[in-house]
Amino acid sequence: MKSLVKNKKTYHDYEILEKFEAGVVLKGSEVKALRMGRGNLKDSFVRVIKGELFLLGAHISYLETTNPYYKPDEKAPRKLLMHRREIDRLFGKVSKDGLTIVALGLYLNNKNIIKAQIALAKGKTLHDKRETLKQKTAQKEAKAAIANFNKGRI
Template sequence: MKDLARNKKALHDFSILETFEAGIVLKGSEVKSLRMGRANLKDSFVRIIKGEMFLLGAHISYLESTNAHFRPDEKAPRKLLMHKKQIDKLFGSVSKDGLTIVALALYLNEKNKVKAKIALAKGKNIHDKRETLKKKDADREARAAMSNFSKGKI
């Protein structure tokens, strides 16, 4: 599994409840630019429209070698492929519980197909974000202290 693009901001802004894997409909030039790492998922989210899932706000740059007549829109909505039962489950969670569906990553699976890792998430408050940062700093300091102790520096 090779990561092509990650959404680091989603882990900061949301608490992840459940993750899913979805296929994504792309054009050939978009796949090439994804392989070159020219994608940004920072402000992307997933919306369910008429029983179909779409990735909105994702930016996939086109390559300079792409023909001018066939250049896709960089911020176009891209269809996500999932089973109908999974889409209905997500739609129920979003509409009933007020949750959000965010894109966490785009990656290549074992068969070299581009997949999207999406998550059912709940938004964090400001104090929750601060608590997460404090916990991350404490864990980092603890790991550093343990490695220094094991090396015999202390």
């Protein structure tokens, strides 16, 4: 599993409840661009539109080698492929519980097919964001202290 694009901001802004895998419908030049690392999921999100999942706000730029007459829209909505039952379950949780579906990243699976990792998430408040930041710094300081202690013993 080779990661192509990650959305690090989602872990900061959302509390991830459940992760899913979905196929992505892409044009030919977009696949090559993603393999070259030309994707950005920073402000992307997933919506259920007419019973289908769509990745909105994802930016996949085209390469210079792309045919000048065929350059797909870089910010176009991209269809995500999942089973009907999974989509219905996601839609129920989003509409009933007020959760959101966010894109965590795009990656190549074992068969070299591009997949999207999406997640059911709950938005964090400012207080929650500060709390997680405090926990991260405390863990980092504890690791550094243990490393310094172990250096002195050797």
